[in-house]
Amino acid sequence: MKTTQDNTLYDVIISGAGPVGLFLACELALAKCKVLILERAEEPHSPLKQLPFGLRGLNSPSIEALYRRGLLQEMALHKRFKTPHISSNPKPGEKAPGAGHFARIPFNRANFDTTQWKYRLPGSLDTSIFTSMEEIEEVLYRRAENLGVAIKYGIGVTGFDQTDDCVTVQAGDQTFQSKWLVGCDGSRSVVRKAGGFEFAGTEPEFTGYTAKVDIADPEKLHTGGITTERGMYLLSQVDYLIMQDFDGGAFHNSGQPVTLEHVQATLRRISDTDVTITALHLSTTWTDRARQTTAYRNGRVLLAGDAAHIHAPLGGQGLNLGLGDAMNLGWKLAATIHGQAPEGLLDTYYTERYPIGAKVLDWSRAQVTIMKPNPHSQALNAIIRDLIDTRDGATYFAGRVMGLNMHYDLNGKHPMVGYSVPAIEFENGTSINNLMTDGKGVLLSFEDDSQLKSFADTNHLKYISGTAKETFGVKALLIRPDGFIAWATDSEADISELTEAAQRWFK
Template sequence: MTHDVVIAGAGPVGLFLACELRLANVSVRVLEQAADPHSPLKRLPFGRRGLWASSLDAFHRRGMLEDITMPTAAGVGFGSGAMAGGPGAPRPAGHFAGIPFDYDDIDAARWPYRLPDSPVANVSCDMAHLESVLAARADAMGVEVRRGVGVEGFEASDEGVTLRAGGETIRAGWLVGCDGARSTVRKVGGFGFVGTDPEFTGYSVLVDIADPGKLRPGRNYTPAGMYMQGQPGYIAMADFDGGAFHRTRPLTLEHVQAVLRRIAGVDVTLTALRAGTTWTDRAYQAATYRKGRVLLAGDAAHIHSPLGGQGLNLGFGDAMNLGWKLAATIRGDAPAGLLDSYERERLPVGAQVLDWSRAQVALMRPSPHARALEAILRDLIGTRDGATYFAERVWGISVRYDLGSDHPLVGRSAPDFELADGTKLGERLRSGQGLLLDFDARAPLQALATRWGDRIAYVASTAKDTLGLGAVLVRPDGVVAWVAESAPDPDQAAGALSRWFGQPG
């Protein structure tokens, strides 16, 4: 066995998962098909990605948030949406089918478990920088990343996985497919992949325009589709061709001009196609995320249109959820069923995101019915209730796993409590251990926690705002596993610890 885990794909999800596994002392090798990690499509404007609260909380909990949100040397790539615009200007905080919702309309007081000074909830960044930060962290943690070596096939048994990659045979305990939308791991592993077929081909192109004044700025719905000019020459389009063009023919200047003329309804002239890519709104999800010793995460497990920027955030959520569970399984101290809870928790979240993207497509269709619906949605999204609802969904704040408790905090991302010494809860999770936070400083809980050794950190402290709680058990992925109202019951705490961290030593 060369490694405990082989990850196929050094995209953002594969790299993040590799770091999670190393944090838990699991040996991991990443095999990446592409020899060169650089691509113009990973840089601005194509590489722009919205990162939301769910991902930013995860980076905060691993001490990476500053690196990821730091402006790049070139001075491009980043900016918190909260800072967009000047005084009095709209402050778009995200969108639904291109209809923006504004920071000033969001009522964050309705999220009692997201404390006011939580990490930033909305950052825009470029893929190139994001991947370079993740690759540097993986390297510093001793992850072996081999580029130019794609996974070609594998056989899995109850004991391990034998892979064929780059002409070599590699043995590993486990294989995780983070190899993107056309995942080889998913196909070779025979994972079911089900969903809805595309309605349009999406275009993102950088062009020179002879007569730019013929195009309207911003996002425009027309009887033939949608076009958007975000910045001069950078055009996104949706052509409702049933996805027929995507990956069937080369992208040429003549083709882009013809599609743009048809959608915009003007005879605009393009003089150069500098770069471009196409995508669709195909929305498919793996029927299962695990088959024995083979697992899927990120785009390998779910694909959908990039509308509203969800896919990457979904993938980081998969990686954060899976890493500690797989590590505990490999160490042999996982409670029964822990690894299966990965699919149980993440598959429904993925299904919701796929539906979210389908709903946006319905609203974008070139039809009077869709325009009528759009007008209603514009009204609703501009209300306090509307903006708060859309922010909750887009930013991932509404995600709550069903962990079998009625307490509304259990299953949610833990509040970033500010402890008596000024540290935040997120900082206390950087070791990747679970954490028993005891606001009552009760000796029984401390003695209890020590029985789980280094699987659990125990912190006794008051907090600036305890939300009226006595104790909170937080999983390594930052999810609340158990809470006690003012007086913690050690028996209940022991039950929760066993449920998530196995038998005490």
């Protein structure tokens, strides 16, 4: 077979044009990197990405990341599906809106103790928003295209070779060269397999089904999530069906097609009814297999999103985890490419994101454990249900699901270090989030300080000063391009301490 070679040397080739690959491409292109995305699918649209299949919940870190790049403002669905702000607690006697769930056990916003989320500005940004995979990919695709990212559909990565200087990527009968390769190509990642990454974890407990169906006699089924002695089913008001059949993932792994007859037989067994499905329009299966690569980098090859970690899609944590990977990796890889990275900067991608991914996998495993249709799991489920109904319990579970407690261990002295910068609003009406669309590191001072301004100019940081409506008692902050606080002070700045923090993240 004759091979065609693209003679362009890209800074980064990304395998996969899903949300993670597109967002990473946007971050790299924003930092003036030359980026190519190779996507195996012939075209971006898939019926399974449309509602209701593609409906996804964005948590607080994802909302903040998209907002800081001016992307959230381009989305339409969130205006119809967003949840109230964390300050929107009901008045006495009012019914509180739902705020999420853990293993389909809902927690109530009326129980939240928002004082436990110390570095949040109540009401400033939504804590969770529902959108569709189709919409988020369209928004990211438009941004990537506008930033000059090259995107090729119908050309999937099939292998690669790397040297100390570059990566040669094979995609069918074509080859491409880049300084770096990032696998954002999903749970069956070719890049991960070809790169020899160890994918450690646990095997599935169930086969999950999501199907768009017509049912002749839906009155035979209960609405909402129903757990029986044989599994779980959920039938929505728009005729889509979710099931969990605790078969150890046998059907999903079998490769057999999902037929109307199989879905009906599984539903009848789980529900213990003779319900009749008259049409199967769309269907997919999934499992709770939970695996994570033991490294996120091998030489000039990196992984992000489902290529690096997979788990059950309970609570929609997978998309959020992947977007967080992209936001964390983008500026670090760009700095490395431009020779502006301090020693070891790229290694912090793994040290920061691996623990976050491991927690999400354990969070998924815990949910599966208490969803099993056996007496031991259901007893534990009842205890968790009681805990979630308490003030501290609801606050803890909501904080985890919404990502409000997410924190990187950055070894800072100030308690704000390692947290996402709050959505600080200035008296002139602007917000810190509105001022980070260029992806630059920021030195923020709540008082005009010539010494800090000089420091920012010398270290190629963006200097912002202004009177804020809320400062959390601090006088100045050093904010990384991904929006996380690297240094903070409550008093006059110690320049030596600031210098030490800046040298860790900026060169």
